[in-house]
Amino acid sequence: MRGLKIYLADGTYNGTVTMSSDSSKISAIRVAKENIQDYENELDGPGIYLLLVGSDAVYVGQTGLDTIQRRIMNTHSGDIDASWHTALGFKFTDSTISSNELQFIENAMCEYVHAHFNKCLTTSPQKANCTKTFRKRHYHLSGVQVHTCENYIQDINFYINVFPDGIFTSADNEEKDKKMLHLAGRKVKATAYVSDNQFIVCKNSEFSTTETPSCPKYVHERRQELIAEGKVNDGRFIEDVSFGSPSTAAACVTGGSANGRQMWLYPDGKSIKEKEEFGR
Template sequence: MGASIVNDSRPTSIRIFLADGTPDGLRLIDKSNWTGRAVVVSRSEIERALARPELGQPGVYVLVGTAEDGAPMLYVGEADTLGERLKQHVAGKEFWTRVVAFTSTNEGLNKAHVRYLEARLLQLARQANQWLLENGNKPTPPPLSEPDRADAEWFLDEMRLIFPLLGIDAFAAASGQARAHAAADTSRDEPPMLYLAERGGEGRGREVADGFVVLEGALARAAEVDSIHDHMRDMRQQLVDRGVLVTDEHALRFTQDFRFSSPSLAAGVLVGGSANGRICWKDRAGRTLKSLQDARAGVA
């Protein structure tokens, strides 16, 4: 199955319950007309979560953290008893700082379902190639009946609506972000195509809700300026290591669409140094991203 875009533009209600009354503490997330529930907790507060009845059930979970070089990293897993598995990860995995665990409020998930969800999440994360994956295995989805598979895919779609609310965009391919962003705004078809051509970098891209997508085929300058920031240098090396950037004669070519946290970071990777993305990225008429944003906001 491919990585479909989860965006049908239907209004919905999602409730986040702060179980201990603090925004960064234990959180329970429910969605209208959904039998699932997400439990979100930091590693430092995991003991409180382990006492929750939700973690005594089967479910699928994501450990979230950063790699040594600062890149966002995650681990996807499943368990018959979520709490027992998470206890093992407290002792066995160092990188993670937060866990998001999904289970059912009506005991609707069994072992086959959660194994299927784990395999599909890993499949989506690898296809998107936006975050580092700590998983070494590549499980295949277990065989399910057609009704059970449909139920599992529906559950997965609901999960994928919740992940971005938690700052986790690892399961959405960058190629779908601009279309999804446009689908949520009926006043325009899609964000305008923007172009960069300076200092040896050349490429196309589009704004998305939480960043900027550089499109496949863009060329980044191979050499870096002496004043490049460590973060920019590390980002370029990460993309090379993951095969997002490959050597193409005297440049580095993007092998896929890739989502950056800002237009300036996207521009900086292309030019090999600091860059103001709001000025560097322009539409076909030569208007800068800054001028387009100002016009949308009604700024004279």
């Protein structure tokens, strides 16, 4: 790709990475969830985005008439919002690109993810429909539009392949070793991992500011301690916090009774209880 420009925010591919090219109408950015708000300009436009979960699962989305930043921060289906940690945004300079063209490109990227990663978390289009034949038949684009979309897809694939160790960094692989989990089906979004027989709720996880009437006394007291110690502030964990069990962790996060073995889920959607029962 001619005139390729790469900026590494911390000097490595593990931090924020931005890319552009004189020969492409697409720019790319890889940025961690907690830094999304700092890159409004790079994400202020239509395009395609990938949300990375754990170290081997990817959600593919497209903006429609919205911008990448706003679409990423809007609500997604299932537990995606609680579990993704990094976004790859591919912004198009052509602001007139149509919704059908974006859906065509999204479909192609879903096909790519199904082929290259352990799990594609996008449920629509379904895997069986992520094919070149389906795209050309389903999205009602002219021959010129199809050709343009296929050029865009080639550029996105090029940007993805620039990452020397892939879009999942060594830091993401460390998360896999930590057995990353997320809280299932709750308004409060939290992530955690198991380490040395302790259950660790991660920094930046949400913390319910209210408690249910059935909240156990010991949970109420532990929640008050976390606030008093400054480990929780304004409904969010300020640092990683360890708990003796997944149930205590879930109860403290949600402010009520909780069965953590059922509520904490791995990236593949299985609970701790299911993993223990099936031995994997």
